Amino acid sequence: MCGVTGTFSTEKADNNINEAAVCGTVAIGAGYSQITEFCAALNIPQLNKKTYIKTEGKILHIAENVALDEMLAAGQKERALAIEAGEIDKDGVPYITVVVDGAWSKRSYKSNYNASSGVATIVGLLSD
Template identity: 55%
Template sequence: MDINKSAVCGTLAIGAGYSQFSELCSSLDIPTMSSRTFVNKEKSISETKRENVFSGMIQVGQQEIVLAVEAGDIDVDSVPQIAVIVDGAWSKRSYKSN
C-alpha cells in the first residue's frame, strides 16, 4: 500500500476526515495531499473494503449452510435452516424515568 493510501486508511480508521488529516500534517510540518487525492484514495479503499466484506459474507454463509446440513437442520424441501438471533430493540437512556 502506498504512503498516501496508508495515511487515508489511518485517518478513516480513527474517524477523521480530510480537514483533520490536513491539520495534523500541517502541525507536523509535513506536506499534505490535495483533497481530490484524499477522496480518490478513500474511494479506492471503500471499493476494496466492500469487495472483501462481501466475499467474506459469502464464505461465512456457505459455512453456515454446511453446518446446518451436518446438524440436520433442513426443511421438507431440503433447504438448510439457519438460525438467526436478532436484537430488535433500541437502547435508550432512562434518566430515572420511562
C-alpha cells in the first residue's frame, strides 16, 4: 500500500549463495548427497558436484587458516602469561600447562564400531 519495495538479506551483498550453502552443509556434518536431497525437497536448483567440491575445498582452506591463526595466538598468549607468572626454566623457556580432552564416536549396530577420526581440545591453564 505504501509503494515501497526493496530487497532484504541476512547475507552480505557480495556473499556467494553456493559458498553459504556449502558452509552450512559442512557446519552440520553433511555432504553433497544431503544438500542435493535438501535442494530437491525445496524444489530449488541443485549444486553441480564439481562446484560443490571446489567450494568445499575453498571453505575448508579458509577454516584451516583461521584455526591455525587462532591456535598460534592462543599459544603466544599462554607463553606471555607463563613468563609473567615466572614459569620459565633456566634457559628462559616458558612452562605452559595445558588441559587436554578428546573424543571419538563409538556406535553399535549389533557390532562394535570405532570411528577412524575424532576431536581433541587443548586449553591453556592460565588463559581465560
